Amino acid sequence: MKRAYFDNNASTPLDPVVREAMLPYLADHFGNPSSGHSFGEKARYGVEEARSQVAALLNCAPDRIVLDSGGSEANNAAIVSAVMAAPAKKHIIASQVEHASVLSPLRFLVHLGYEVELLPVDEQGGLDLDRLARAIRPDTALVSLMAANNETGVLWDLAAISAICQKHGVLFHSDAIQAAGKVPLDLAAVPVDYLTVAGHKLHGPKGSAALYVRRSAPVTPLVMGAGQENGRRAGTENVAAIVGFGKACDLAAAHLAMYHRRVAALRDRIETFILAEIPAARINGQQRPRLANTLNVSFAGCSSAQLIQDLDDRGFAVSAHSACQSGDLDPSHVLLAMGVPEEYRHGTLRISLSRFTAETEVDGLLAALPSAVRRSRQGFVD
Ligand SMILES: Cc1ncc(COP(=O)(O)O)c(C=O)c1O
Structure with a gap:
């Protein structure tokens, strides 16, 4: 059947073109991107080309992209980065319909003494932006609101939300894992502080994702170790997956x-x-x-x-x-x-x-x- x-x-499903792009990195181009020799150089080139492809899908500079192991890690990293940067701020705003990879770290933060306010949605899954504006306080460390809901597909207005956050001087993270590749995302026009995308939702491989970090936004590495990703995420890069992720972003933009x-x-x-x-x-x-x-x-x-x-x-x-x-x-x-x-x-x-x-x-x-x-x-x- x-x-x-x-x-x-x-x-x-993995796009066959993505698979083709990945294969050399599972064979001859196996080097460690941090190595100084030609094997390392080949791998490094693959990673950097992919970074540019991810950045192009989001219309941002490649150095704003932190590559990591998946959407959940990227969402966790955004939240940790925001709260670590402002230890005195103990209030976080999100919504009741966020993905578990946002809700779970927020629940963990509640145990650490944070106050997390989950905004309700209406019967159509819409968000009340006046209510968001009213919820922001001087001690709000982060607003985390998804771009598109994974269950209903309902889209929220990132431009309007980021304008509210900017006006109040609050960091804004958006889980755009379902939106990326399905609707245009233009980070040059929409000043989001953190935004997450994942490879396996747009015909790329699992275990590949990116956290976009605006130049003015703080980063605290979630995975600590050596200096990969400019000190923003340690660990030897999953080069084949990253190359596939980049190719998938390229194809998503074209389609x-x-x-x-x-x-x-x-x-x-x-x-x-x-x-x-x-x-x-x-x-x-x-x-x-x-x-x-x-x-x-x-x-x-x-x-x-x-x-x-x-x-x-x-x-x-x-x-x-x-x-x-x-x-x-x-x-x-x-x-x-x-x-x-x-x-x-x-x-x-x-x-x-x-x-x-x-x-x-x-x-x-x-x-x-x-x-x-x-x-x-x-x-x-x-
Ligand atoms: C909206 C949303 N956020 C986060 C995730 C988690 O991504 P990953 O499975 O790559 O960790 C998913 C995937 O199910 C998702 O749909």
Whole structure:
């Protein structure tokens, strides 16, 4: 059975062009980028070219990019950098719908005596910017708000948020791991202090990511050791992954315009079909600007786990929410924050596409979905 993949917000398939770019660095170009000889030079060149490619996607200077092991590390590093720079400031603002890689370090900081204020969202996943402005205090060390939500795809206005943070003189971090490569990010125009992107969400390899640090923003290395990354992140570079990440950013930038048009058309086709053909379905975040590839849909009286299993049995991979969570017993904190009613919340699917999603795969999913929902409704035990 040919399988169709609709879980691109969890991870994306490696672009074959990215794979090709990586292969020499898994073979002949194995040197340590810090070495003085030609093997080191070859590896160093690969890393620096990748840094420029990541920077080009974000429209920033390459020396503002700190390469590391993944999105979670980059988010952690941004938070640690901000709080270490201002030990007297003990207040942090984020939102209730951030990814676990932001919420968990913030929870840890609460244990260390920090006050963390998690802003609520409305029923469409939108953020109240007046409320953000009112929440900022003289002792606010950081505002951390994501660019695009990984479950609903809802986009927040980075320009407006960074203007508020600038006005109040507060550092602003944005987790743009889902947004990068899907919407334009222009850091020359939008003065974010820290911004994170990860390779495996844009057809690059896992274990590759970047933290953008604005020139005026402080950095405290999370991983300490030798002087790699200009003393901002120690450890011998994962050269092949970094090269792949750079290539993936390059390709994402080249595909950006096409991405939006083609992927949005496929996503909208699924959405229109569901609303027309399946009763008691609601699209979460539909009224907000959203990522073109993401559809978060709840079916009343269904079980997410049953739907996922049923569709997987028929060759379609979808998810309920973040890949870090599983099963119906663990309801999405994002849908809870949006106040999605319980009878809908438990029957939620996140369907996320990519530029590799084929029209025929969408045809197949649409053919399979109504009966999967019917079966789940028949077998649903409250
Ligand atoms: C919005 C968001 N932030 C952070 C992460 C964590 O990235 P990584 O899995 O590379 O650590 C993810 C990935 O699931 C994500 O979707």
